[in-house]
Structures are given as C-alpha cells and as structure tokens.
Ligand SMILES: Nc1ncnc2c1ncn2[C@@H]1O[C@H](COP(=O)(O)OP(=O)(O)OP(=O)(O)O)[C@@H](O)[C@H]1O
C-alpha cells in the first residue's frame with residue numbers, strides 16, 4: 003500500500019535521506035529504528051508532505067497514487083495519518099472540536115455529509131475507552147498543557163477516531179509510562195487489520211514486545227542499513243548502532 | 258471579499274456629489290460647517306431651544322480644538338468643510354431597485370453569512386418600502402415593548418416625545434467637551450437610537466433585529482443613549498455582520514449608557530464597515546466615543562465588540578464605575594488585514610468602593626494590518642477594594658503585520674488589585690501542518706485557530722450573533738494564508 007522508491011530528500015539544502023526503498027503491504031506493521039538524527043522523523047515528514055522537506059529524487063506511491071503530488075491535507079484525506087513525535091499545542095481549540103473538524107474534512111473529501119452529532123458522540127466515547135482517555139481531555143484545548151505522555155495518548159486517540167488506512171507513528175512510545183505504553187499498544191493493536199498498514203518509529207525494543215512488527219528496519223545516515231524480522235530489534239537493543247555507522251550504504255529492501 | 262468590497266465602494270460612490278437636491282421632503286445640505294449649518298440641522302428636526310443651544314455650545318468649543326494625534330493610526334487630514342452635514346433619507350430612485358440588481362459577489366457574501374433576504378436588501382441599499390413586511394414586524398415588537406414601559410425609538414423621536422429624559426441624560430456620560438470627535442458629534446449629530454428601561458423591568462428581547470432593519474442608514478454622526486433604571490436589564494446589539502454600504506467616509510458616533518442601582522446593560526457590537534481595498538484605498542474612518550456610567554450601586558455595564566471593518570478604527574468603549582460594587586466589562590476582538598488600522602481598547606475608571614472590571618482584548622493582524630490595544634485602568638482614591646483584571650492577546654498571521662499594546666495603569670488607592678497579562682503569538686507553520694495532517698485545509702485551520710483565539714469574547718455575544726461573528730471572521734481571513 004505504501005511504496006517508497008529511491009527516496010532522496012533535503013532539508014535546508016542538506017541531504018538527509020539518501021536513497022530509501024521500502025514497501026509496506028496492507029496489514030503489515032513495519033518498525034524503523036536508528037540513531038538520533040539518522041532521518042527517521044524526516045522520513046515521516048516527507049511522507050506526510052511537510053513544507054521544507056524537499057524530495058530531490060525518488061517516488062512514494064500510496065495505493066498506486068503518487069503521494070508526492072498531493073498537499074498534506076489531501077494525503078490525510080486519502081487515509082494517511084502521522085502521530086507526531088512532538089504534538090503541537092493549539093490554544094483555544096477544544097480537542098473535541100478539532101477532531102470533529104478533522105472527521106468532517108475527511109468526509110467532505112469523500113463526498114459524504116458532515117458527521118451526525120450522535121454518531122460522532124458514540125464514536126468518540128468508544129475510542130476514548132480504547133485508549134483509556136479521560137473525558138475531561140475532550141474539552142481541553144488541543145495538547146495545551148498536556149503532559150508528554152498525555153500528548154502521545156492524544157495522538158493515538160485521534161488516530162483511533164480518524165481510522166486511517168496507513169499510520170506513521172513517530173516515537174509514540176517516548177515519554178509514556180509503563181502502563182500507558184501498554185494502553186497505547188493495545189489501542190494500536192485493536193486498529194490493526196488486514197487493510198491497515200503501520201510504520202512505527204521507535205528507539206525501544208520494549209514497544210515491539212507489545213506491537214509486534216512484521217519487519218524491522220535500521221535507518222542510519224538516511225539509508226536503510228539493514229532489514230529483518232522482530233528479532234533484529236532485540237539484537238539492536240543489545241549491540242547498539244556502532245556496527246552500522248562503520249558501513250553506511252548497505253541498503254536492503256524489505257522482503 | 259475584495260470583489261464584494263469593491264462592489265460596495267461602487268455602490269457607495271454612486272450617488273454622492275449631488276449638492277442641492279431639494280424637493281418637498283428631500284434635502285441634502287451643501288458641504289460645509291458653520292453655525293448656520295448647526296442651526297439648520299436643529300431647525301429641520303424641530304428641536305427645542307435647549308438642544309440647539311447645546312449643539313451651538315459644542316460647535317463653538319469644537320472650533321477651538323485640534324484633531325488628536327496620539328493614536329497609532331495614519332491618515333490624510335480630513336477636510337471638515339467638504340462634508341455635508343445633513344441628508345434626509347435617500348430617494349428610492351437612487352439605490353438599486355431590487356436584489357436582482359445587486360452584484361452577485363455581494364449576494365454570495367450575504368448568503369454565506371446567512372443574512373435574511375429582507376435584510377440583504379436594506380444593507381445593499383435597496384429602496385426600503387418595496388421590500389417589507391418587516392416594518393409591521395418591527396411595529397409589533399414595539400407594541401410588546403411599550404406594554405412593559407420600555408422606550409425604544411429613534412433619537413429624534415425621543416427628543417420630541419420624551420424631552421425630559423433626553424435632557425436629563427444627554428451629555429451626562431460623554432460631555433460635549435469630551436474629545437474632538439465627540440464635540441463634533443454633539444454639534445451636528447443626525448440621529449440614532451434611544452432606549453429607556455423602567456425600574457425593575459427585564460427587557461425580554463435583544464434589541465437588535467429592529468435596529469438592524471430600521472437604523473441601517475442613521476448616517477455618520479450617530480448618537481445613542483441607553484438608560485437602564487433601577488433593577489432593569491437590557492441587552493443591545495449594534496451593527497451587523499454583513500458588509501455595510503455607506504457613502505460617508507468619516508464616522509464619528511457617540512454612545513452613552515447609564516445604569517442606575519442594580520441595573521445591567523449589555524452592549525454588543527459587530528462592526529463591518531467598508532475597510533478599503535486591498536491596496537489601502539478608500540474605507541471608512543471610524544472615530545467613535547462609547548462610554549457607560551455605572552451610576553448606581555451594584556450596577557453593571559458590559560461591552561462586547563467585534564471590530565472587523567473600517568480603514569481606521571479609533572474606539573475605546575469605557576466604563577465609569579461610580580456606584581459602589583459596580584462592575585465594568587470589556588470584551589473585544591479586533592481584526593485588521595490589508596492596510597486596515599485599528600487603535601482600540603477601553604478605559605475603566607474606578608470611583609466607587611469594591612468596583613470590579615474585566616478586560617479581555619484579542620487583536621488579530623493579517624497582511625499589512627496594524628492593530629493596537631490602548632487601555633487605561635484608573636483607580637481613584639475613593640475606590641477602596643477595587644479590582645481589575647486585564648488580558649490582552651495578539652495573534653499575527655504572516656510577517657508584515659503588527660500588534661502593539663499600550664496599557665496605562667494609574668492606581669491611587671493602595672487597597673486596589675490590578676493585574677495585567679499580555680501575549681503575542683503567531684500562527685505557526687507547525688500548527689498549520691498539524692491541522693493539515695489531520696485533513697483540515699490551511700484556510701480552515703487558520704479560522705479554527707482564530708476562532709479558538711477569540712472564544713472568550715465570542716461566548717459573551719448572544720448566540721446567533723456569535724455564530725455570525727464566527728462566519729464573518731472566516732470570510733475576513735479568506736485568502737490570508739498560502
Ligand atoms: N527542519 C529542519 N531544519 C534543519 N535541520 C533539520 C530539520 N529537520 C531535520 N533536520 C536535520 O536532519 C537530521 C535528521 O533529523 P530527524 O529529525 O529526521 O532525525 P531522527 O532520526 O528522527 O532523530 P531522533 O531519533 O532524535 O528523533 C538531523 O541532523 C536534523 O538536525
């Protein structure tokens with residue numbers, strides 16, 4: 003469903019991604035690990051279409067459509083979701099209101115009428131339970147004054163409400179306590195389905211105990227240095243990335 | 258929005274330089290201002306001598322005054338001799354004859370705002386009596402109000418029918434010497450509204466619909482006087498969210514509110530006069546003096562304003578808290594884009610004991626817009642236990658606009674508590690991207706964020722007005738990003 007071919011991207015003139023190949027099929031969950039600054043968030047931002055991230059070479063296809071030709075909101079309406087590494091605060095805009103605007107934007111794109119108030123309420127409550135979110139969060143402004151962990155949980159909550167076909171989760175586990183990690187992972191697992199794909203960026207093998215990936219990739223210096231199964235994460239946890247820094251450029255395609 | 262404002266300008270320009278147009282009921286004075294003009298205005302309105310004297314005293318005082326320069330607004334000098342100071346209602350043949358003659362772009366704006374057809378016609382300057390129905394609606398409102406002893410009429414009518422009330426309160430809050438524009442208004446005011454709520458009466462409706470229908474052409478020197486007697490309550494809505502047609506460039510209105518013991522007056526404004534075009538040509542200069550006197554103890558005056566129009570806005574709705582335990586409030590959203598300039602704020606003058614005031618000001622600037630908050634909180638020596646809380650927030654959209662805050666605080670009683678908070682923020686790329694990643698377009702994201710920013714003020718507006726104001730802001734910001 004997501005096909006990345008020979009992707010090169012620059013930020014402020016600096017080449018950050020240099021030749022990424024990655025294919026994710028419906029139903030698959032892929033994990034990306036890699037040292038700080040290796041380009042994981044950059045990849046996520048390029049997929050989501052953030053301004054300032056310039057693709058200099060390569061393609062991304064989403065269900066056969068050229069993703070790079072779409073603006074960010076179109077990508078979102080096509081079913082792409084990014085759980086941000088650093089969720090943004092929007093003062094004055096209630097979480098619930100924001101979500102409704104998002105849901106209706108997607109429905110409008112699909113030519114559907116605005117969501118029925120009762121249906122929306124039911125959906126919200128069902129999804130709130132899924133990620134064990136407190137109702138008081140709905141009335142609060144988007145991410146404003148949320149703790150680090152609450153922000154991450156809110157990202158997963160939004161994802162659960164929007165039900166995208168493909169989600170990139172950028173270090174959603176960072177900042178979560180052990181119980182929250184389990185709740186968030188349960189939330190993600192509940193969304194896993196044969197039609198949905200996930201790309202999970204993380205530094206910790208622990209998350210992958212809960213969200214068990216089909217493939218693990220190691221991103222180093224803007225390239226995928228190695229790909230493997232979930233046991234690769236265990237290996238990385240023990241050995242670190244030192245090995246890969248020595249020999250960049252061994253890009254491998256996921257099987 | 259630009260297209261529709263151009264339409265407005267065309268409409269506005271269409272029929273001004275007429276000089277003498279005299280038939281039996283219709284008159285426009287030639288431009289110019291002198292004592293004879295003041296006398297003539299008063300005579301046309303068949304005013305009593307005391308009112309003529311008051312106008313003349315104001316006029317003589319005005320001659321000794323200079324136009325104030327302290328506000329952070331810039332405009333070419335105004336030629337007061339080039340203005341015509343009296344125009345009777347327009348002849349029907351001058352405006353468009355029906356809605357079909359109105360520019361479709363303007364119609365689209367009205368429709369987006371959800372303005373009823375009949376009102377669209379009035380606002381666009383369609384000759385009125387071809388349209389309504391609503392005149393009788395207005396009359397039935399009037400009947401209902403009269404049963405309660407509420408007086409709600411034009412200022413001229415009040416001068417004729419209730420001269421004692423007018424004489425008692427006119428100039429009691431904004432004296433004719435108050436400031437340059439108020440003085441000018443006192444000399445030449447054309448018409449406006451008058452409201453009196455008798456003791457213990459709660460006005461059962463927002464005084465709005467009636468106003469919108471009947472007073473859309475009160476002209477440039479408007480005068481409004483609202484009196485809430487002991488224990489009375491009234492909520493008054495001024496203006497309209499639709500772009501308003503007006504042939505006058507200079508507006509100098511005066512609004513006076515008086516609240517007696519335990520009375521409450523809530524005054525809400527949505528101002529959307531023609532702001533000039535995208536290059537800063539044309540547009541209304543709006544110099545308004547609005548002030549409320551909390552005369553009685555436990556009285557309350559609350560101003561809420563949404564200022565979106567005019568090339569220049571110079572406006573400081575204020576409260577004089579004279580009665581003990583009286584309360585003053587000011588909630589404001591002012592938005593400027595293109596080359597609009599706004600210098601607005603409030604004055605809270607604490608005189609009585611335990612008087613409280615709240616100020617919430619939200620300034621939004623886009624394009625080359627300049628927005629200044631100017632506020633005075635003054636605690637007099639007598640104001641034992643006075644309290645004020647002020648919050649002034651500015652939001653910038655783009656990097657060519659500006660926001661400025663000028664808080665003046667004078668405390669002469671040591672028991673007073675005064676708190677001032679201010680913030681300036683910018684709609685960040687990060688916020689926009691976050692919204693867009695959730696499927697919300699950049700434009701919708703801006704209005705989402707702006708509405709969030711204004712929420713504290715919008716919630717003070719009566720429900721339907723709040724909805725209209727929100728839509729207005731969205732229209733206003735169309736095309737301000739990307
Ligand atoms: N907007 C930007 N401006 C300048 N440099 C940037 C920008 N975004 C990313 N970079 C640079 O690109 C490189 C990759 O950053 P990226 O955020 O993708 O790393 P990461 O793998 O997500 O790291 P971490 O594990 O710390 O989150 C870094 O050197 C970073 O400084």
Ligand SMILES: [Mg+2]
Nearest residue numbers: 042043044087
């Ligand atoms: Mg990162």
